[in-house]
Amino acid sequence: MKPIANSAADLIGDEIELIAACLALGAADAAGPLAKAEIELVKKAMSVSLPTSTGSALRELIATGEDPLGAAFSVLRSAEERRAQGATYTPAPIVRNMIEWAANKRTPRRVIDPGVGSARFLKSAGTVFPKAQLVGIDVDPLATLMARANLAVAGFGSRSRVILGDFRQFEDQVDGSTLYIGNPPYVRHHQIEPIWKEWLGVEATKMNLTASKLAGLHVYFFLAAARAAKPKDMGAFITASEWLDVNYGALVRSLMLGPLGGKSITVIDPTAQPFPDAATTAAIATFEIGAQPKSVYFKRVDKLSALGDLGKGRRVHRDRLAAEGRWSHLTRTAEKPPEGYVELGELCRVHRGTVTGANGVWIAGEHSVGLPASVLFPTITKAREVFEAHRGLLSASTKLRSVIDIPPDLDQLDTVERKAVEKFLKVARAMGASSGYVARHRKAWWSVGLRSAAPIVSTYMARRPPGFAINKADARHINIAHGLYPREPLSEKAKRALVNFLQTNISQKSGRTYAGGLTKFEPREMERVIVPSPELLIGGAAL
Structure with a gap:
């Protein structure tokens, strides 16, 4: 027997024929009276005459436990169209x-x-x-x-x-x-x-x-x-x-x-x-x-x-x-690591990036011209900046945008810096930056509070496994990325080996996949990923 979808496609060519097929199978006489919208569909199909053989074939498929009508519907309406109604x-x-x-x-x-x-x-x-x-x-x-x-x-x-x-x-x-x-x-x-x-x-x-x-x-x-x-x-x-x-x-x-x-x-x-x-x-x-x-x-x-x-x-x-x-x-049942392997969380704390509350304000642009360099921090603001890091190494910040992170206490700024910042804050307030939920729950609405630069950065949501990169650019990260902070110092060789291992051995299965195919890794989920111990990383046995 052919797969359902192919059988349905062979028997039913469009939605009018699908309605006609439903009528031929007794839809109008079963399961209570028809509603007005159903009657309107029936009227559209009244002039369509399906071959007797089509009705017989459909009945045979239904009798064997298949669903040729539902399969035809799924062929005739694209996944995008059906998704709109769930x-x-x-x-x-x-x-x-x-x-x-x-x-x-x-x-x-x-x-x-x-x-x-x-x-x-x-x-x-x-x-x-x-x-x-x-x-x-x-x-x-x-x-x-x-x-x-x-x-x-x-x-x-x-x-x-x-x-x-x-x-x-x-x-x-x-x-x-x-x-x-x-x-x-x-x-x-x-x-x-x-x-x-x-x-x-x-x-x-x-x-x-x-x-x-x-x-x-x-x-x-x-x-x-x-x-x-x-x-x-x-x-x-x-x-x-x-x-x-x-x-x-x-x-x-x-x-x-x-x-x-x-x-x-x-x-x-x-x-x-x-x-x-x-x-x-x-x-x-x-x-x-x-x-x-x-x-x-x-x-x-x-x-x-x-x-x-x-x-x-x-x-x-x-x-x-x-x-x-x-x-x-x-x-998930706890996975016992192989000899010499540990959970990533034993080596690194994983922290999601900072939520700015208004990227359009706090990512520097034309609206922030004139701000001093002391409040501008090169930052990973797009996942592709990690994915595109050459051989897992984010070596320079020149192509990164900056996030504006002003200290809560403006007295920390010198006179010139403070004047520039206060001028910007008027613009930011006019852009609604002070009234958002995140800003209203900060110590000072103008202070984003970026985390310190993470030695290793990773993506956490994509239609593919996460990407990892050594952060030689000393870049900060907002909430499109996670930061991996070693609990104990790792040598450059160990960090390189760890990133190489994660790039090739972590799968989407370790995260959670949402509708549309997006896989997400929460920090604690990433910490449960099994990786080689530092000794194996340095020795190269895990590569």
Whole structure:
């Protein structure tokens, strides 16, 4: 049999044909009445007549467990178009594992997929739970037609309900338990309307929790599930894993420790392609409403075949979770270094660069002409300046921009310097530099507070492993780079050997990969990288 995408591409040529295929498979007669927007799509496809053989081929593919409609949708709409609505479809092995986890808990009366797509989760749930009502919700009328068609072909149309709408507005209740399961849409906060950001804050406050307006849409779905669910309900959501660590993910972490009753978190490395068209670290979170487990299970896998039981892994006590600001490192088991190797953190402290709060002001330019050299510091302000360092050596500062770092006490400046600085501060204030969040929380709003120059610098976020360079230029660094500060003096030979080793032996797998393929290394993650001891570095045995 051909791969799904190729089969779908052969059978369905455009979106009108995809709609027609949904109709041919019974979408209009399954899973409840059509919404107005769905009817409009149906009208567009009324004149399209698909060959009988196409309908038969599609039914055969669906019967064997494939999803030709969802595959065709993924071919006809680019990843960029689908990403705007958070439409990333989940591979079958992950769907099966999540349904199996639920089946091992209890038999739900109702199964809800809050971002139903082509109904991959509901179709699987319909087989495992033969008496459960199946409810799918989606904002895309084409997706809901695909869901209706797949459920109709599977024979679940009469006990299904597909809703064209927003899960955040869903409040229907039933007697008996509900299973919330699926892949909530991943949409960044920039694309979320202010009215919904207000909703997030209000609903979080009702649970005595706080929410960030920087949260992505998947965070809203965790909150909506906690809001709609009742004791004995359960759920399993797969999302990008960033909520485990980022500040806006604190709401999900609080929900897992509170109203949702978190049971387990399974992290899937991007090498396993948990989302085929997005190089992203994924996390499967399972929960049971009303549960207050003493511990939550954490596990990390690098291939889908290793998923196993989602309820197994490393047990982490909830008290520790409540005290931890980041959770992803809890999925990693400590790696025992080979003989003669140590963690990088034993050799160097890793510190992120300074946050200026307003690069447009504090990176010197035409607006700062006339400032004295005493407040201008050559600084790494772009990651490529590290990546492009010749053979891992940043030898000169001539091509670097300068960051303005004025001492908190202006009395430290001589008369001429102070006059120039005060003139600049008027410009900086007019540019809004004094009113930003970072500036308002500094000892003096005009003092950026650059760290001392780090002997070794590194990038920490890119679509590739980090770059490293010996900082012979004595350059400072802002928060596009990390600084490595040796705990004990390292010889030039040892520093060169360490940089050479890191350039060729550190992989993206050691960091965290976000939607879009960006891999990020927090300072503590970089400190856990295994490197040769100074003795091996100097002896050359590690090179």
